[in-house]
Amino acid sequence: MSASGGTKAIIAALMANLGIALTKFVAFFLTGSSSMLAESIHSVADSGNQALLLLGGRRARRQATPQHPFGYGRERYIYAFIVAIVLFSVGGLFALYEAYHKWSHPEPIHSWHWVPVVVLVVAIALESYSFRTAIKESNQIRGNTSWKDFIRRAKAPELPVVLLEDLGALIGLILALFGVGLTLITGDGRWDAAGTACIGLLLVTIAIILAVETKSLLLGEAASPEDVRAIEKAITDGPEVERIIHMRTLHLGPEELLVAAKIAVRRCDTGEEIARNINETEARIRSAVPIARVIYLEPDIYSARSALGGVSVPGATDLTEAEASGNGSRRTQGGNAPHAG
Incomplete structure (x- = not known):
């Protein structure tokens, strides 16, 4: 390119x-x-x-x-x-x-x-x-x-x-x-x-x-908004991922993108199933955004604390499921805005 x-x-x-x-x-x-x-x-x-x-x-x-x-x-x-x-x-x-x-x-x-x-x-x-x-x-x-x-x-x-x-x-x-x-x-x-x-x-x-x-x-800049949306869609398109808890992207170079995301998996999945599902998700990401060459996906069980990225926030343990969904179901924008000079 x-x-x-x-x-x-x-x-x-x-x-x-x-x-x-x-x-x-x-x-x-x-x-x-x-x-x-x-x-x-x-x-x-x-x-x-x-x-x-x-x-x-x-x-x-x-x-x-x-x-x-x-x-x-x-x-x-x-x-x-x-x-x-x-x-x-x-x-x-x-x-x-x-x-x-x-x-x-x-x-x-x-x-x-x-x-x-x-x-x-x-x-x-x-x-x-x-x-x-x-x-x-x-x-x-x-x-x-x-x-x-x-x-x-x-x-x-x-x-x-x-x-x-x-x-x-x-x-x-x-x-x-x-x-x-x-x-x-x-x-x-x-x-x-x-x-x-x-x-x-x-x-x-x-x-x-x-x-x-x-x-x-x-x-260090994040992926473009178009690439961020394509990566989000690639992650959630499969049945093995319930939601994106949070995600960060970073350009390692003009044609090389790092993707790091914490994803919510099913509670009943075994370790072998989680590993296979992560591999399939990574393949979808690379197909959607070929420059996403370095991908780290961390499986987790969704909760209010995981949605907040493990940061201790007063009152976080008291969040209801609806509140947690609003705060963390797709916390993907932090660090992903295009640069404005």
């Missing part, structure tokens, strides 16, 4: 950014434009970011070890978080520093006036191709979800990162073209500095959004 689609989008973005960075540096050396320098550093940072995302995806495929029994799936989240920091420190802060410097000492573009315009137009075309690839790959898994929700709720970090990077790059190129164009028209280098400052603010904003969203993934 997202692994192959994300890799394709990353490679397309990497190839585009390497070519764009080279042409921008040439334009900067010929013209001395601060907008071109900021955009050059931006493209270098983006190229490094894509290399980090590819490295994270490769390291995440390592097999589980006794020290890391749940594998390395979260490495993809770690590298995506590093990308956000790199985008902030290397791209955004450098652009803001360069804008301050050029505003204090404005310089018009004295020679090669046509070079930055041509380079920026070519860069916009290349970046548009990269952005189109990211959109195409994202649409395959986005479904009817809005773009905002896709960025906020996607468990695989690569596509949201590439989407925001490419969007930021396109807007940054337009801002650079604006600053360079007005500098060429007016001869005032402060327009170039203003364009550079806007690029810096844009990169810092995108970096903060990426950092916040990736932090949520690093902390």
Whole structure:
């Protein structure tokens, strides 16, 4: 799913950014434009970011070890978080520093006036191709979800990162073209500095959004509401489970989900029957949600105390069956809400 689609989008973005960075540096050396320098550093940072995302995806495929029994799936989240920091420190802060410097000492573009315009137009075309690839790959898994929700709720970090990077790059190129164009028209280098400052603010904003969203993934997110409902249905569809007492889910990686649930079984079932029923329930869960690869089901006899997860609550032993049913028959939502940034 997202692994192959994300890799394709990353490679397309990497190839585009390497070519764009080279042409921008040439334009900067010929013209001395601060907008071109900021955009050059931006493209270098983006190229490094894509290399980090590819490295994270490769390291995440390592097999589980006794020290890391749940594998390395979260490495993809770690590298995506590093990308956000790199985008902030290397791209955004450098652009803001360069804008301050050029505003204090404005310089018009004295020679090669046509070079930055041509380079920026070519860069916009290349970046548009990269952005189109990211959109195409994202649409395959986005479904009817809005773009905002896709960025906020996607468990695989690569596509949201590439989407925001490419969007930021396109807007940054337009801002650079604006600053360079007005500098060429007016001869005032402060327009170039203003364009550079806007690029810096844009990169810092995108970096903060990426950092916040990736932090949520690093902390550990539950399954999506759709997957939670599918797991609940898979558990209760069989006659061997009376109800779900409580359940927790956790993404160990974008394509690996941990499911832990306490289920109410019949009082008359033998140990052999319970073991067989749990195996059948696990098979139904994996069929309904294939990424549910680590499943722990704890059988129990339903009671008010089991419904409360074994937590001692004053008055819990006095709950009637109706009250207990209302408090604990399906205590599955705690920890399962999608992240909101």
